[in-house]
Amino acid sequence: MRSVYFDHSATTPVDKRVAAEMINCITGNFGNPSSIHAFGRRARMAVEEARERVAKGIGANPDEIVFTSGGTEADNIALEGAARANRERGNHIITCAVEHHAVLDICKTLEKDGFKITVLPVDACGMVHVEDVAGAVSEKTILITIMHANNEVGTIQPIPEIGRLARERGIIFHTDAVQSAGKIPVRVDELGVDLLSLSGHKIYGPKGIGALYIRSGTRWQPVSHGGGQERGQRAGTENVPGIVALGKAVELAAAELDEEAARLTRLRDKLIQQVTERISHVYLNGHPVNRVPNNINFSFQDVEGESLLLSLDREGIAASSGSACAAGAVEPSHVLTAMGVPPALAQSSLRITLGRENTEDDVDYLLAVLPPVIERLRSMAPKS
Amino acid sequence: MYSEKVMDHFSNPRNVGEIPDADGIGEVGNPTCGDIMKIFIKVKDGVIDDIKFKTFGCGAAIATSSMVTELVKGKTIDEALKISNKTVAEALDGLPSKKMHCSNLAADALHKAIEDYRNRSKK
Numbered sequence: 001m002r003s004v005y006f007d008h009s010a011t012t013p014v015d016k017r018v019a020a021e022m023i024n025c026i027t028g029n030f031g032n033p034s035s036i037h038a039f040g041r042r043a044r045m046a047v048e049e050a051r052e053r054v055a056k057g058i059g060a061n062p063d064e065i066v067f068t069s070g071g072t073e074a075d076n077i078a079l080e081g082a083a084r085a086n087r088e089r090g091n092h093i094i095t096c097a098v099e100h101h102a103v104l105d106i107c108k109t110l111e112k113d114g115f116k117i118t119v120l121p122v123d124a125c126g127m128v129h130v131e132d133v134a135g136a137v138s139e140k141t142i143l144i145t146i147m148h149a150n151n152e153v154g155t156i157q158p159i160p161e162i163g164r165l166a167r168e169r170g171i172i173f174h175t176d177a178v179q180s181a182g183k184i185p186v187r188v189d190e191l192g193v194d195l196l197s198l199s200g201h202k203i204y205g206p207k208g209i210g211a212l213y214i215r216s217g218t219r220w221q222p223v224s225h226g227g228g229q230e231r232g233q234r235a236g237t238e239n240v241p242g243i244v245a246l247g248k249a250v251e252l253a254a255a256e257l258d259e260e261a262a263r264l265t266r267l268r269d270k271l272i273q274q275v276t277e278r279i280s281h282v283y284l285n286g287h288p289v290n291r292v293p294n295n296i297n298f299s300f301q302d303v304e305g306e307s308l309l310l311s312l313d314r315e316g317i318a319a320s321s322g323s324a325c326a327a328g329a330v331e332p333s334h335v336l337t338a339m340g341v342p343p344a345l346a347q348s349s350l351r352i353t354l355g356r357e358n359t360e361d362d363v364d365y366l367l368a369v370l371p372p373v374i375e376r377l378r379s380m381a382p383k384s
Numbered sequence: 385m386y387s388e389k390v391m392d393h394f395s396n397p398r399n400v401g402e403i404p405d406a407d408g409i410g411e412v413g414n415p416t417c418g419d420i421m422k423i424f425i426k427v428k429d430g431v432i433d434d435i436k437f438k439t440f441g442c443g444a445a446i447a448t449s450s451m452v453t454e455l456v457k458g459k460t461i462d463e464a465l466k467i468s469n470k471t472v473a474e475a476l477d478g479l480p481s482k483k484m485h486c487s488n489l490a491a492d493a494l495h496k497a498i499e500d501y502r503n504r505s506k507k
Binding site: 302304305306307310314323324325326328331332343344347379380381382383 | 386391394395397400411416417418419420421422438439440441442443444445446480482483486487
């Protein structure tokens with residue numbers, strides 16, 4: 001049976017070129033970068049070379065990059081570190097309703113510690129409005145965190161505009177770029193951010209590695225404590241093979257961005273157009289244009305998401321859904337809910353996220369499989 | 385995550401459909417997740433002669449609906465009333481714990497259909 005992976009926003013396969021560098025490091029460069037002997041120095045060199053690659057990929061300086069265990073840790077320590085370091089200047093943090101839980105949940109934790117959190121609404125396309133950010137800013141605002149692109153619906157937020165506002169008001173600005181990196185340009189100066197989170201396994205690197213960009217001069221304090229690694233900013237012996245892999249993954253993503261984005265945009269738009277043509281009562285979730293090149297999110301009326309995923313899986317197609325049943329959650333996707341998608345349609349959502357190894361044949365295969373699957377599930381549903 | 389039996393009943397559900405002249409219809413819904421199960425029965429001499437279902441829901445919701453129809457077809461009303469949601473889950477070799485409450489409502493729908501049948505016969 002044909003096997004097609006359309007869940008690249010969940011995780012990506014490791015690129016062979018990334019894996020090759022990582023394996024070389026695992027087998028041939030085991031030293032502790034903190035050691036002064038030759039073994040340590042070799043590991044240190046590998047880490048610093050990777051740091052340069054990551055920095056170059058996002059237009060930063062190497063000493064502004066801190067390696068973490070992934071996107072979640074990057075988000076967590078970005079926000080907690082900035083909040084605590086600026087506590088005497090204010091206690092107000094602004095975020096939005098469609099952030100990843102790695103952001104929303106650390107905000108909830110900070111709220112228990114006396115910080116005030118404003119969760120901005122989004123429009124029907126999942127977009128935050130700059131005026132709403134401006135309206136929420138007060139003298140006590142110390143931190144704004146708005147994601148670059150949404151993981152479920154792919155909507156791209158107006159980060160440069162929010163960045164300008166934050167700079168004018170002297171507020172630290174963080175963006176979670178986990179879902180935008182490798183898909184659209186991520187340049188820290190163009191975005192106007194002080195803090196930016198990256199994840200390895202969303203850009204054809206391995207799991208367990210990520211990075212936090214901290215603009216030089218940003219008031220931020222470490223959250224983890226120990227051996228003083230990462231210039232005292234993140235304690236713990238460095239994940240050297242992971243770091244090497246992240247360096248290569250970021251380098252490849254930046255080098256191949258333009259061509260890959262154009263290719264995926266074409267496949268994405270073909271899929272959106274054809275599915276809408278071939279299947280009735282289908283709704284596109286997210287922004288029609290302002291979305292990352294690889295994201296498609298539909299709601300099919302009267303088709304429950306988990307049933308749809310299971311049916312596609314039987315045909316060898318891997319995708320995901322905002323359905324609570326599919327996620328093992330009590331309620332459907334907080335993102336779709338915040339966009340005003342009715343619960344029944346949120347339960348009926350299907351996320352298709354394209355990636356590097358997908359071809360036009362894969363898209364055609366999905367286009368062939370999807371209509372009868374939808375038809376079958378609809379025929380089993382009671383008439384509403 | 386699902387047993388082979390669940391996947392079998394999901395992929396090849398038994399007794400899908402409606403009975404236009406049903407003797408009893410039972411519907412249950414889960415307001416949180418939006419699942420809806422509808423069961424139609426045809427009763428002859430105290431025996432469930434025919435049964436069909438229509439379900440909007442996850443894999444477990446569809447599989448439990450299918451299983452309950454298979455379990456009670458040809459059984460007497462009294463036997464059918466003894467079937468519980470737990471019986472259905474066991475017949476499917478179990479369900480993931482998260483699904484035990486939200487999607488395991490097919491026996492409730494059956495009991496409602498029987499109740500509907502009894503109310504109609506009283507008239």
